[in-house]
Amino acid sequence: MHATALTGGFAEAPKDAARAFRAVMNVMARPGQIETLTGAEPPAPMSSAAGTLALTLLDGNTPVYLAGALDCKDVRDWITFHTGAPFTGPEHAAFAFGTWDDLLPLTAYPVGNPEYPDRGTTLVVEMSALETAGATLSGPGIKDKAALNLPELAAFQANAMQFPLGLDFFFTSGDRIAALPRSTKVEAA
Amino acid sequence: MSDYNFAYLDEQTKRMIRRAILKGLAVPGYQVPFASREMPMPYGWGTGGVQVSASVLTPEDTMKVIDQGADDTTNAVSIRKFFEKTAGVATSEETSKADVIQTRHRIPEEDLREDQILVYQVPIPEPLRFLEPRETETRKMHALEEYGLMHVKLYEDISKNGAISTSYAYPVKVEGRYVMDPSPIPKFDNPKLEMAAVQLFGAGREQRIYALPPYTKVVSLDFEDYPFEASKADHACDLCGSETSYLDEVIVDDAGGRMFVCSDTDFCRSRRAAGHVGAQGVPYEEDVA
Numbered sequence A: 001m002h003a004t005a006l007t008g009g010f011a012e013a014p015k016d017a018a019r020a021f022r023a024v025m026n027v028m029a030r031p032g033q034i035e036t037l038t039g040a041e042p043p044a045p046m047s048s049a050a051g052t053l054a055l056t057l058l059d060g061n062t063p064v065y066l067a068g069a070l071d072c073k074d075v076r077d078w079i080t081f082h083t084g085a086p087f088t089g090p091e092h093a094a095f096a097f098g099t100w101d102d103l104l105p106l107t108a109y110p111v112g113n114p115e116y117p118d119r120g121t122t123l124v125v126e127m128s129a130l131e132t133a134g135a136t137l138s139g140p141g142i143k144d145k146a147a148l149n150l151p152e153l154a155a156f157q158a159n160a161m162q163f164p165l166g167l168d169f170f171f172t173s174g175d176r177i178a179a180l181p182r183s184t185k186v187e188a189a
Numbered sequence B: 001m002s003d004y005n006f007a008y009l010d011e012q013t014k015r016m017i018r019r020a021i022l023k024g025l026a027v028p029g030y031q032v033p034f035a036s037r038e039m040p041m042p043y044g045w046g047t048g049g050v051q052v053s054a055s056v057l058t059p060e061d062t063m064k065v066i067d068q069g070a071d072d073t074t075n076a077v078s079i080r081k082f083f084e085k086t087a088g089v090a091t092s093e094e095t096s097k098a099d100v101i102q103t104r105h106r107i108p109e110e111d112l113r114e115d116q117i118l119v120y121q122v123p124i125p126e127p128l129r130f131l132e133p134r135e136t137e138t139r140k141m142h143a144l145e146e147y148g149l150m151h152v153k154l155y156e157d158i159s160k161n162g163a164i165s166t167s168y169a170y171p172v173k174v175e176g177r178y179v180m181d182p183s184p185i186p187k188f189d190n191p192k193l194e195m196a197a198v199q200l201f202g203a204g205r206e207q208r209i210y211a212l213p214p215y216t217k218v219v220s221l222d223f224e225d226y227p228f229e230a231s232k233a234d235h236a237c238d239l240c241g242s243e244t245s246y247l248d249e250v251i252v253d254d255a256g257g258r259m260f261v262c263s264d265t266d267f268c269r270s271r272r273a274a275g276h277v278g279a280q281g282v283p284y285e286e287d288v289a
Helices: A013-029 A047-058 A073-082 A154-161 B010-024 B047-056 B074-086 B135-143 B149-161 B187-193 B265-273
Strands: A063-064 A095-101 A112-113 A116-120 A122-126 A137-139 A144-147 A168-173 A176-180 A184-186 B061-066 B099-102 B117-121 B173-174 B178-180 B198-203 B208-212 B218-220 B247-251 B258-262
Touching: A013 A047, A013 A168, A013 A176, A013 B010, A013 B047, A047 A073, A047 A095, A047 A122, A047 B010, A047 B135, A063 A073, A073 B010, A116 B010, A116 B178, A122 A137, A168 B010, A176 B099, B010 B047, B010 B074, B010 B099, B010 B198, B047 B074, B047 B099, B061 B074, B061 B265, B187 B218, B198 B218, B208 B258, B258 B265
Parallel strands: A063 A095, A095 A122, A122 A168, B061 B099, B099 B117, B117 B198
Antiparallel strands: A112 A116, A137 A144, A137 A184, A168 A176, B173 B178, B173 B218, B198 B208, B247 B258
């Protein structure tokens, strides 16, 4: 295990995680809203927002799928040391991390079942930038309309069609985070 | 410095509850199962709300706790002290100063803001439970969106009483999908469920968490010819004179004397402080107690 795995955790886990969760909850409750999420410093190529989210939500009960470039020894060791989350493929993942292209196809992930729709995977999509422009969002948590630069439209429209089943998404870029739950309707701007 | 972990619960428990809250927000109105912990208070005293509050509080927050609108009842005082001690957070009785408000059976009269969080204590989260006792069946009914039974119940109200007599825990439909129990708030509060703040519901004994993101569409179930009506006692508050707030009826002597007062004590206090005086009220003086 490389020394980087041991560093970059929360300085004061109970309080740092509480503050981080507030940001995470706010973006999930208000799709399209962008918040700053800091506290953890994961090894490259993982963004600090994705790393902070990982430390806030992952533990031994949450199988994790790392896609593409994120599936490297540094990131694996870091997640293992700080959270103890087991690694798995997309078909059993509670959380999945990666870039949009690396995470595809979405059909590989569980979407829950009609009696337990909460069992769908949460995907954390690493983006090069986040901005409140692009696709138009509407639904719970949004007063009139919101906007977010989504990597594509059709996949999210298909995901929303399955409601109450479906996948829930976080988008991270550097220390910024936004979310798109399955309940949000997505249209071209 | 407190000898407790921040907000009492251990980190693994908080992570589990936080994951449930996120799924609850993603599927508004759906009851997410969670592994409720034993808390240092009995089930029925708000353990679900306390666990949700403990998982969303940050050290910088100001917390308010109300029990049927009042800040000064046993349950509210105990929970407020619990978080003062275990989380070291500031507390307030003023609705506008609070970041997190834990409530038992009321929504504050004052409109909540986008940056506030309302946490409900829920006794029975399953709206269909008194119609169908089996969890396996109610779960199936939610999955199949089979809510006919609830309409039958409301119809029976009308056929027996001439009106929908359900006056609290009045069932609502969330975003046209899940029928949800808004906890035993008076139906007067139902229209306020569409609000700017995040609403989280915690049922400790029943081990369920559910949520309403801001501005989620929440419709009280009714019939075209018997539309939903948010009712309250037809009276003004005897202390502050408010004609729009939800009222408690208080018996004041053995001769049938009674008065109506705002159930939301902070709302009533702030109105009296602003100079409003009700029929039996006296001009407001700052409490020395």
